[in-house]
Amino acid sequence: MQYKNNLKCEYTIETKSEAINLRFLDFVLETGRPDCKFDNLTIAGKxxxxxxxxxxxTYCGDNSPESVRMRGTVILTFMTDRWVTKRGFKLEYKDDSCGETITEETVIEKKPTKQLEGGSYRYYQPKIKCIWNITAPANQIVVLQ
Known part of the structure; x- marks a missing residue:
């Protein structure tokens, strides 16, 4: 199935965490000039x-954007002209509400008292799965209380 002509679709993704990660699973738009004048997807933010x-x-053709990480609000604008149509794009997005790799140095930079918090622990989502990888220097131990 192909997208329609003369579209202007805007998608807004907001998060209360520090960042949003976009990963493109499929990306096939009309191949345009280097300036993507015809069909395109623009990634913007606040x-x-x-x-x-x-x-x-701004992206077009079949050159899928690399994985994108942005802070705040992400605004995706998909525009098509009146001629050629293709398959379109498919992406997945995830906010950084929790989970990361922690080392002793990371904890010292973030919290001098060495407390560990999710990026938006006050706004947790139901059934969310958070994975923390905690690494201690050689011959050291990690104590969780």
Missing amino acids: TFPGSYVYTRN
Whole structure:
């Protein structure tokens, strides 16, 4: 199935955590000039409410964007012209609400008292699965209380 002509679709992804990760699973748009004048997907964002919108990049053809990590709000704008249509795009996104790799140095930088918190522990989602990888220096132990 192919997308329609003359579309302008805007998708907004917001999170209360530190960042949003986008990963493209499929990406096939009309191949345009280097400036992606015909069918394209523009990735933009706002770092916090009320801030200006900045454009990260515009994509077209079958050159799938690399994985994208952005802070704040992500705005995806999909535009098509009136001629050629293709399959479109499919992506998955995930917020960084919890889980990361922790080393002793990381903890010292984040919390001098060595407390560990999820990025948005006050706004946890039901049934969320968080994975923390905690690594101690050689000959050291990690104590969780």
